[in-house]
Amino acid sequence: MAQNKRKDKILDSLKKLSYKEIYSSQLKFENKPSIAIIYSQAYLEKGKEENDTIRIANAYTQFILLLDFDIGVRYADSIINLTGKIKHKLYPGDGYLLKGTLLYYLGNYSASLENLLIAQKYADINNNEKQLLTVKEAIGQLKSISGNFLESLAISKEILDIIQKRNDTDDYKEDYLRTLNNLSLNYLSLNEPDSALTIINKGILKSLEFKDTLSYYDFVANSGVGMYLKKEYDKANDSLDKAFPFDEDQNSRINYYLYKGRIARNTGDIENAIVNFERLDSIYELHQDPVRELPEVYWTFVNYYREKGDTQSQLKYIDKLLTADSVIDANFNYLNTNIAKEYDIPQLTAEKDELIRSLQTKKAQSNNGIVILSLLFLLFGGLFFYYYRKQRIYKRKFGYLMQEGKIADAKAKSANQRINGISEELIRRIVDGLKAFEQKNEFLDPSITLNSLSKKLHTNSNYLSKVINHYEQKNFSNYINDLRIDYTVEQLKTNKQFRLYSVKGIAEEVGFNSTESFSKAFFKRTGIYPSYFIRQLRKQQA
Template identity: 25%
Template sequence: MVIFPLFIHGQKGPDFSILTDKSFQKLYQNPEDCISYSQSLLISDKNIEHKIVLRNILSQAYAMQGNYVQSLTIYNQKEEEEGVGKNSQLYFVHLFSEYSLADQYQNLGLYNQSKKIISSILQNQDLLKSKDKKVKTTIAKLYQLQSINFGITRNYQEALQNLKISDQYLTGDNKENAILIWENKIFKASYFLRQNKLKEAKKLLNEVINEVKNNGDYPFIMAFAYENLSRYYFQKEDYLTAVKSLETGISQIENLPYNNIKIVFYELFTKNYLALNNDEKYYYYNNLYTNLKVKLDANKKEGIQYIVKLVETYNKKNFEIQKQNKIRQFRNTSIVVLFFVLGIVAYFLYESRRSKDLKKQLAFFEKQKEREQAIQLKDSIEKEQKNTEKESQKVSKEKEDEILQKLQEWELSTNFLSKNMSISILSAQTEVNTKYLSEVINSQKGKNFNAYINELRINHIASLLKNDPAFLNYKVSYLAEYSGFSSHGAFTNVFKSITGMSPNHYIQEIIKNKRS
């Protein structure tokens, strides 16, 4: 996703707005130029608000290239709050930081985490009523991000509603707002396509293409629009026109490092040439797609590991604080008990002075009592620790239901198609630790993690074969790769174990049923 610069009123307000607008436009023209230009601004500007916006633009430029680790590194660089005088400025810095984090999660495919952050921000009614331009622009972008999160789970009504609200916060009186409006139109068109509202989708895409042609050079937006226009023709089974749309779109960015959208073009070329039975073009674009996907998947996996470490560091600090609090409570309790015991001992020692025999008896009694209390205290502490450990190891019914709900939401995405899918990545995407995930999947799904993922993949590809005629023309090797399997043989074996027939047999049965 793309970040938009905000018009910030401060020590260098008007000049900074112009400079940032230029930096922002370069984001859509060439990410490398954007990085060079934005870094030069960042070095010379000391205003913390300016810095956080510039870092955000830099972060997005790296994300567009598929360099997710560098994108996260730029995001994670913290600025000193020195020199930020007004509370309103501090408030905006916090708001924009939360927004940037939600966008980073989305870039890495961690949509649930992104959705939670945005939902929390948008509960602030005072924020939603703000008249500040920079805040309103941020809100518009938040609603756009949330729309994408809903679109991933196929909740298209909510996705379209969020885009509608996003538009309400845009005035269209500057390039920043205009480009955001174009993006919203393209996203609306993509949701219409998925709902088979082809006429409405094509109208919006044509509007964007004509408006961009008349308002400057924005190759990324043009490529984005033509990519979705090709999907329109693909659904109409007009594969030749779909290819022409793809060729027009990729010509806009062919010599630019927009790897995050180039991979989409390569995949769509592959599908169309497969449907056209053009093996030469199919293998050419499939090779481009596979090579770039391996590179981007590795970068994304590294990015997820990076952000998981950030979260683990934060959780570790919280755990240490809780541990220190427990130790402090135990120490305070021990001191109270010790003073109590010492008080009793002192009392009986005073009384024992009047009687030598009584002194011996009391001394013996106190030693026994002190020993018993120490044993009881030790037993009590050990019992409490065992109970705590036992409770922490066992998944409660409420926690189990919560994890099952998260898995159900996650299953609506297609993240399980990734070849790099592992239980640690699933843990990051659902915010559930790996031990609980493994326990719930084994107990409630009746299978281990690998079997669970494989069943999701086979069910998904079986559904596509049944409902999307284009997939019936694909080779089994492509279906295997699309489903996330490491080899043709592994895919065939798992497919047969789940459906009771080979992929080829399954495809022939579908074709036979359609003919009859």
């Protein structure tokens, strides 16, 4: 109850600020969602109290940028429902753009395309160049997924040209590296390894210059594919293996096993090829996202088991081949047909209209209008890019958790063990008691309190609190929560049975009274949510 009153007091205080002030403060905590959400909540409540539809929609957008994709889709629907009947520069176009972007990252490409095309229509109506550019990149990605690499390449080149002309923007470095990556992938897909490697080498140098480790290893992985296409298999294996520990997402894993399998097959090591293709197949079985190379992989299995005389396995993979072929045909034919019908042809018409518009005199806009639109574009611009960046940050933090034995804490470094009012002998006794408490995992007891632990250690709560504050650099509540989260991370990494529990089950298992408090403590400790960590572990296990 006291916590709720404190939260209400904070919200009331924040609502006294202007919308711009609230949003600016929220941006400062972009990488700390638990804090940023408080500002977004204040923005939302202020908008509701003033019955301001646009401000409410703005708040929903802020929530989407802070929450998981599946939850974000529901907020995008709320934006669409709220603003569907109004005329605005951004809405409801941004609602559809957000939904299309979220669905893209969730792997629902057909639904993504449908929403992106609706967003494009609103962007055309409102002459919203920022929305049109974002839709353009998303369509380019979908074209690549559907196999139209030449057209995707043209879009990437166009976007790169735009980015280079805007090299003073805050997002320039990451946008630039991502677009170079897209260009190299398209060249590789077009079987032009020399052109791809030229772009890749530029990307490697720039990622080192920008100190972007994840982008660096993306380019290293791409160079492995380029070397494979040039039939320099030793170099290809070296690059693929070098990048593998840093590629945690399922697409990167699939790509790794695909090319490791192809290299093994092409060099006559069919047994190793089968091992890698089996790992690729297990990832597909887990996620069921369409993979264009599946027919090739399954044909390899069919031929392998035909030579072995294993009819049962041969039939198994023939069945998988036919199923995969129909799934791929349904997904990618849909994309090819609808992109051409609803995006490419209208684009030609739009280009004609743009030429006509460019010959007309542009109407002067008021300085005030320009400032307002600039702020709005800052708020909503680059949504597609944001999710890419968010996933990369989460991937990086997941990698840290997998590489480190335990999460590092900023402990007191002073050799001086003195704490005012407590003898050194008592301090040592309390510290030894805490070590035993940690080693026996007694912090998992949900009923543990400062008072109960102090009695167990034969001291009082005041002394115990001071020792924890001094040596752990945190209060008792955070000390217990961090111990529980460290234990959870270790169990999830080493105990397969533990990964089968729901998030709620894990929370109860490690002593939390609610799923919400567990998720918040996990994010505060690790920078990612437990649901994301578990998903990544399962992908890695595959």
